[in-house]
Amino acid sequence: MRGARRYQVIRRLVSRPATVIAALVVLAFIGIALGAAHLAPYNPTATDFAAVRKAPSAVHLLGTDEVGRDVFSRLIWGARASLLAGVIPVTLAVSLSIPLGLLAGYTGGWLDSWMMRLNDAMLAIPFLIVAIALAAFLGPSLRNAMIAIGIASLPTFVRLARGTVLALKTEDYVEAARALGCSRPRIAGRHILPNMLPPLIIQSSIAVAAAIIAEASLAFLGLGQQPPAPSWGSMLNAAQRYLSQAPWMALYPGLTIFAIVMALNVLGDGLRDALDPRYY
């Protein structure tokens, strides 16, 4: 049954061309981030004052920036910071939300209601504002930006995890396990936990997209990856000052962010349609 369900999910995913293309785009970005050292034609931090703000050409495919660094190479290396800043905070948030959601949803009572009050309080502060305020108080760096984004994404996942646990608790097979005398940890671990994952996976794809935009926003404000290390957000920050002389500096980092975020959102839509329990 399980194998059959997995097969169905994969078949549904593959049957949508948009989802397949989106998955390929995401995979390509992962490949670019991993192979940056081999793919980038130039050193991303090497300045060349003989080639300052040069327009795209055969030598510099996407032009150069205000100190003569190759924009294409910086985009390739920047994929590392952006993907890391997308994946690490969300992984952090998902892995914390599972035990917290189980604890709140499965235990119930006062613990649940206090945890949810705290969670509501965290949800009340808008995502980017939490990230900016945390990054500001922690100090500007890529690591702190990731911590800030992780904390800012946590409440959405906790609420989702808890909601799923509450729904699963009333399922027949959980009732059956309880009637058979399974211990509470066993029911939580064997019967509830695996079924909590689909909604969390769907949300992850969208949350990674949001985290990438958040990292770019923080870097744009100077609160993320610090120069001269390349990051799409900080490239846009620098580009803003040379908008009329070197528009390519602003165009390409933005298009890159747009491409990966769009791919992740399409993938999220596809995953939702494929994993949605209503189709089981």
Added chain:
Amino acid sequence: MSLGLYIARRLIALVPTLLFVSVLIFSLQQLLPGDPALALAGEDHDPVAVAAIRAKYHLDRPMVVQYRIWLGNVLRGDFGESLRSRIPVSELLASKLPVTIELAVCSMLVALLLGLPAGVISATRKGTPLDFTANLVALSGLSVPHFWLGIMLILLFAVRLGWLPASGYAPPWEDPLRNLTTLLLPSIVLGTGVAGVMMRHTRSAMMQTLDADYVRTARAKSVPERLVVLKHALRNALIPIITLGAIEFGRLLSGAVLTEQIFNIPGFGKLLVDGVFNRDYAVVQAVVLVSAALYVLLNLLADVLYFVANPRMRGGA
């Protein structure tokens, strides 16, 4: 349940949430590396100044006492004063908030004008190329980094074409025309993001109502299709859309941070970012607290609107 009782209950439920929010925001200060008095003193490391700051902010008292004093002041509307400008933070808030609200209202108009018709058209022509295009555009609106879109619009309309000012802001009572021209681009930037969400919600709400029995009945009575769509289906689909609108409005108030930065609009978001860079922590705390409170209140408004619009909610419970 009467509306008054419902609102009263919800307001009471907000108190613990907002208290938690205040604890979270207060504890932000504890994240500052090292001695907060030194951090608050900024570059100025004069021992007398540091001692004065420590006494003024009660940093020598236990944390619980510090929180109680801080919360007491906040409840009286006293957020302290800006370390940079020495202006009371509450005055700064009062002067910046209207600008952000004006921007949010304009953005909401853009979102409604784009998102609502697109959603209706998409739902009534499900599966056609028009539906596909509308979906693609909505998804792009959701995926585009808005601060980048802002930069691109400045590049096109201000730098290249010279049609609109690149940045700045004029209050409507001083120069109404300039006020509109400076707000147009940022409203488009913020509005397109909301329009994407709005379109997708409108589409799915419309598809549900178009499937409903009363719509089938209306069609069976050979009510003209235009009336079926606009009067029967859209009117009922509006309930979730109105709710979404109130929530998105709350998001717009806080989502304007980078847009205000790019277009140099002296609103709430710019106040936050400037506060961050000047290490003006009283300002940062106040902006975060007020945005959270506004967000929570707008969410409540969304629920109240839902309650008012949906008679079924009033019957039982």
